[in-house]
Amino acid sequence: MEQVGTFWTVGWITIVCAAICAIASTFGHxxxxxxxxxxKQLQSILKLVExxxxxxxxxxxxxxxxxxxxxxxxxxxGSAGAVVANRLxxxxxxxxxxxxxxxxxxxxxxxxxxxPVLQLTDYNWDFTAEPQNNACLxxxxxxxxxxxxxxxxxxxxxxxxxxxxxxxxxYNQWAAQGNPGWSYEDILPYFLKSENAHIPISEPxxxxxxxxxxxxxxxxxxxxxxxxxxxxxLGYQITxxxxxxxIGFSPIQITTSFxxxxxxxxxxxxxxxxxENLHIVTGARVTRVLIxxxxxxxxxxxxxxxxxxxxxxxxxxVILSAGALQSPHLxxxxxxxxxxxxxxxxxxxxxxxxxxxxxxxxxxFYSLLFNSNVSETSLSDLFTEDEIxxxxxxxQGPLSSISGNEALAFxxxxxSSNLNDTSPDFELILTTGTLMSDNGTxxxxxxxxxxxxxxEMYETLQGKSSFTIIPILLHPKSVGYMKLKSADPYDDPxxxxxxxxxxxxxxxxxxxxxxxxxxxxxxTEAFKKYDVKLISKPMLGCEHLKHNSDDYWKxxxxxxxxxxxxxIATCKMGPVGDPTAVVNNELKVYGIDNLRxxxxxxxxxxxxAHTNGPAILIGEVGSDMIKKERGVL
Ligand SMILES: Cc1cc2nc3c(=O)[nH]c(=O)nc-3n(C[C@H](O)[C@H](O)[C@H](O)COP(=O)(O)OP(=O)(O)OC[C@H]3O[C@@H](n4cnc5c(N)ncnc54)[C@H](O)[C@@H]3O)c2cc1C
Ligand SMILES: *[C@@H]1O[C@H](CO)[C@@H](O)[C@H](O)[C@H]1NC(C)=O
Ligand SMILES: *[C@@H]1O[C@H](CO)[C@@H](O)[C@H](O)[C@H]1NC(C)=O
Ligand SMILES: *[C@@H]1O[C@H](CO)[C@@H](O)[C@H](O)[C@H]1NC(C)=O
Ligand SMILES: *[C@@H]1O[C@H](CO)[C@@H](O)[C@H](O)[C@H]1NC(C)=O
Ligand SMILES: *[C@@H]1O[C@H](CO)[C@@H](O)[C@H](O)[C@H]1NC(C)=O
Ligand SMILES: *[C@@H]1O[C@H](CO)[C@@H](O)[C@H](O)[C@H]1NC(C)=O
Numbered sequence: 001m002e003q004v005g006t007f008w009t010v011g012w013i014t015i016v017c018a019a020i021c022a023i024a025s026t027f028g029h030x031x032x033x034x035x036x037x038x039x040k041q042l043q044s045i046l047k048l049v050e051x052x053x054x055x056x057x058x059x060x061x062x063x064x065x066x067x068x069x070x071x072x073x074x075x076x077x078g079s080a081g082a083v084v085a086n087r088l089x090x091x092x093x094x095x096x097x098x099x100x101x102x103x104x105x106x107x108x109x110x111x112x113x114x115x116p117v118l119q120l121t122d123y124n125w126d127f128t129a130e131p132q133n134n135a136c137l138x139x140x141x142x143x144x145x146x147x148x149x150x151x152x153x154x155x156x157x158x159x160x161x162x163x164x165x166x167x168x169x170x171y172n173q174w175a176a177q178g179n180p181g182w183s184y185e186d187i188l189p190y191f192l193k194s195e196n197a198h199i200p201i202s203e204p205x206x207x208x209x210x211x212x213x214x215x216x217x218x219x220x221x222x223x224x225x226x227x228x229x230x231x232x233x234l235g236y237q238i239t240x241x242x243x244x245x246x247i248g249f250s251p252i253q254i255t256t257s258f259x260x261x262x263x264x265x266x267x268x269x270x271x272x273x274x275x276e277n278l279h280i281v282t283g284a285r286v287t288r289v290l291i292x293x294x295x296x297x298x299x300x301x302x303x304x305x306x307x308x309x310x311x312x313x314x315x316x317x318v319i320l321s322a323g324a325l326q327s328p329h330l331x332x333x334x335x336x337x338x339x340x341x342x343x344x345x346x347x348x349x350x351x352x353x354x355x356x357x358x359x360x361x362x363x364x365f366y367s368l369l370f371n372s373n374v375s376e377t378s379l380s381d382l383f384t385e386d387e388i389x390x391x392x393x394x395x396q397g398p399l400s401s402i403s404g405n406e407a408l409a410f411x412x413x414x415x416s417s418n419l420n421d422t423s424p425d426f427e428l429i430l431t432t433g434t435l436m437s438d439n440g441t442x443x444x445x446x447x448x449x450x451x452x453x454x455x456e457m458y459e460t461l462q463g464k465s466s467f468t469i470i471p472i473l474l475h476p477k478s479v480g481y482m483k484l485k486s487a488d489p490y491d492d493p494x495x496x497x498x499x500x501x502x503x504x505x506x507x508x509x510x511x512x513x514x515x516x517x518x519x520x521x522x523x524t525e526a527f528k529k530y531d532v533k534l535i536s537k538p539m540l541g542c543e544h545l546k547h548n549s550d551d552y553w554k555x556x557x558x559x560x561x562x563x564x565x566x567x568i569a570t571c572k573m574g575p576v577g578d579p580t581a582v583v584n585n586e587l588k589v590y591g592i593d594n595l596r597x598x599x600x601x602x603x604x605x606x607x608x609a610h611t612n613g614p615a616i617l618i619g620e621v622g623s624d625m626i627k628k629e630r631g632v633l
Contacts, residue, residue, distance in 0.1 A: 059104045070097040073314040078154020080599040081321030082264035083619025089278035101285040102151030110260040118158040119446045135499035138453040138559040153263030163253040166609030167423035178575030179585040190620040203243035214257035224406035227430040229526035249409045259395025287489040289334035297593040324601040328356040328570040345487040351591030359480035364472040364564035369535040404433040426514040427472040434466040457540040471514035474608040477502035566611040568603035598622035
């Protein structure tokens, strides 16, 4: 791990800023106005990337006739859906249809360093939250970006690849809320089942090799090593945070294989494309679950493909794996949701349930900025023929960086209300680059920061080596929700984030504490070696407040604390009688037969984790529940 000296520093988006326009136009978006130098670099990078054969062979779906009837229909081939498709099709006598609105991943998705760029392509559904008065204030019309992956692999095909499971206590809480089968002891074998781990920092009983999902570890350059050493100076350990000892500092475990992105499509679908009983159909957008009004039983789905509406039947079950924003949407469109709301849109109610009424997200702050004397490598230095060849042959080097995110810490606040609770309160991510690293071409755009705000706040900070520590609130008390906008399946629902709306200001308080913790880190010997300084320019809009006071940080957070893309709980799991529950502990929708939700929307309570690992877990656990119930396990 000690490799100070021979490091490279990759701005989280520095290297890719150039790639945006051509990539974006390749996928039909054309909303870019990058500066000249970036345009030029972009052209040459893309040329280099395109000339190479794909690093892993891309998924090619053999053309298949869609039959009229299957045993199971899975909607959405994302983190959970791909796992379910794999596990159910292990049973040779079951015929399975996997319907995905998007398309197979392209070559660019495989470069970890290009991750942010994917958000600017059609591989992102590009949702936004409704405007708020006390958060996302620097964002266009105050609507926080809520990206979601569209295509095989779903959000695992556009995410930052951080692999985290969460704390044992988190899962024990799920179980304690009346969800048998979900305690840490119950679910740990399923984390192991998926996994093919090759990570140096590893607690032996918590990892294994041989599963479908490859896990590797980030390389750490100078600043990330300093971050980890700073943690040690403050008395923290270097930990395998995916073991019960979650509190501490570490390089990041990531869903890559040989330095290439390992989405659930490449991990769980690609190896089984030869299974005759699994039909994978892309470009198929499901618009409704079909429910028999005499029996309240699900019998199929309706979908649109090539502008043509069709329906297909499922004799056993329909499984919604369309993700935390779209599984609830599909339920509501199909007559499962709050009756008053559905009636307003002329939808007949089959089961009156609180669909979309709970929505937790992890809010993160993107403007805790530092300068250092570690130089940032520019794009043109990185995407050279040599670097690409090196990455291609060895899987290593800056192109395998998950866009500059190199190390993290899980921390419990000093003043925890429950000392027995082992789950951390906040996370810090060390990222070797900032919003300024690409002169506003990509980072600004994916966070949807207004051009004026960027210009006035960040432009004068460009051209100097900078990095950030991103604090993330893990256990929010604020609760959001979503509701239908209309009965048109192509109309996005309305999403209300409600960040920082908890009455006792717990959420903003934890983030201020996280910022103060990061500032202590910066004072350590480890960081002093690099002449690290907090960028003291006050946040635009907060200049009137005393710098570094709690009120100042509170103000700064309201401008640029935004989503870290972990919505959950919209189809919450809970026991009979729980007024917030949509599915039971076996993920079956209450009041409707033959219908389950298997994805991040069922997570009942926030976890101290980025949600890809938990979504994969839910796919594994849900699949086994189906197999057990049908006597094949
Ligand atoms: C930009 C970004 C970065 C992230 N970074 C990380 C990270 O580093 N680490 C981490 O752990 N988590 C990260 N996350 C979160 C994590 O990736 C998601 O929580 C997880 O992938 C969700 O899995 P899922 O199965 O619930 O849904 P998804 O993976 O989103 O899958 C849903 C699938 O359903 C499809 N679909 C939706 N509606 C329909 C329809 N009507 N018809 C047919 N198909 C449909 C979608 O196209 C998609 O493929 C990130 C997310 C984003 C967006
Ligand atoms: C699908 O199921 C419905 C309801 O049972 C039935 O009316 C319809 O004929 C079925 N379609 C096919 C192709 O089996
Ligand atoms: C179907 O659900 C509706 C609404 O919840 C209910 O009124 C009806 O009795 C149910 N029908 C059956 C057959 O269970
Ligand atoms: C400690 O927590 C309590 C509430 O749990 C709060 O009232 C108090 O202000 C906190 N103290 C500090 C120093 O954060
Ligand atoms: C902490 O855990 C111990 C042992 O499990 C238990 O006896 C005690 O009541 C717990 N305390 C709190 C505050 O939860
Ligand atoms: C980014 O901006 C800085 C100063 O504003 C400038 O020195 C640098 O050349 C710019 N980089 C590119 C690639 O345009
Ligand atoms: C960075 O700053 C430190 C502390 O001032 C100094 O010792 C070191 O030599 C500097 N390194 C470079 C590369 O300038």
